[in-house]
């Protein structure tokens with residue numbers, strides 16, 4: 001198989017990223033410029049600000065990725081860019097820049113689905129460690145991938161034919177994504193943005209059994225996914241997280257926590273980069289118990305549904321990827337529950353779990369081998385599906 005250095009560019013949400021990856025297996029450079037500081041005061045991503053920040057960062061970020069790799073624009077073999085899903089304006093910055101570069105350099109350009117990128121982050125991680133390459137450590141199919149991030153909670157069956165990959169969605173969230181639930185609950189509790197990493201750090205200081213959240217219930221079939229429900233329709237494992245967010249709000253109201261939340265929110269605003277101690281000194285035990293119980297309920301739902309789907313589809317391997325896959329308790333629970341079923345489970349390292357461009361360059365490699373290049377008139381697809 002030919003060796004190829006692919007320059008990946010990612011700008012779908014609030015990270016401007018560029019990376020060079022060799023043949024889908026080795027990261028040569030990986031630059032991520034996070035916009036967290038820009039969006040923090042608003043408690044979430046503001047699309048117009050995201051586009052503006054991408055415009056500012058894209059040229060220096062790509063230049064740095066090439067410089068770190070010791071390469072020039074001329075010496076990369078191909079460019080790859082996220083086409084969707086994501087914020088339309090944000091995606092357009094990466095796509096316009098990648099198109100202009102590819103045209104000027106006369107290099108092939110590969111359009112990558114962001115969700116496929118997250119799945120390939122797992123493959124990249126293992127290949128870097130020497131896995132999935134020889135017969136003793138080969139990847140066994142069927143593979144079930146949980147992509148769990150701020151914008152997505154999807155379950156895919158992934159197949160590989162020759163070099164090319166295809167995906168079948170067997171579950172998605174009906175409302176909020178899991179990462180969105182972490183972010184909204186953290187905001188509700190005056191803890192700041194993004195919520196996932198903060199809740200992850202605080203949950204260990206609370207009692208996870210303190211607050212009981214009822215399991216999420218999905219009563220109606222999904223009209224979008226099941227055109228003809230009934231015999232022969234694939235079994236679905238959907239998620240729903242708006243209920244748990246409302247339950248946290250009710251708990252806050254019932255226990256009169258609003259005053260202390262407002263105090264905490266204002267006080268944390270004055271600290272540029274709060275430490276765990278800063279958070280802990282501003283949280284009473286009741287709040288820490290609530291945080292721990294919320295995280296427990298999220299983890300139980302994600303692990304329970306994914307492993308139920310793994311059993312139903314008799315899969316051989318599970319991938320867990322996306323920003324929420326950085327969560328310590330989620331990783332621990334997946335590892336112990338999957339081990340009981342004799343099921344191997346793989347995660348990307350934390351820097352590859354959250355948004356980055358190395359995963360985009362890695363997902364582009366099979367398309368590079370297949371000559372699957374983007375037409376000159378392709379554009380951003382904010383609601384792009386993965387197939």
Ligand code: KG4
Nearest residue numbers: 149150151179196197200323324327354355
């Ligand atoms: O994959 P990602 O960087 O961007 C999207 O594609 O959405 O995921 C970001 C999401 C945010 O919602 C963030 O709160 C969540 O991932 N996240 C975490 C953790 N680290 C990031 N959630 C739980 N625990 C974490 N340690």
Ligand code: ZN
Nearest residue numbers: 149322323355
């Ligand atoms: Zn993502």
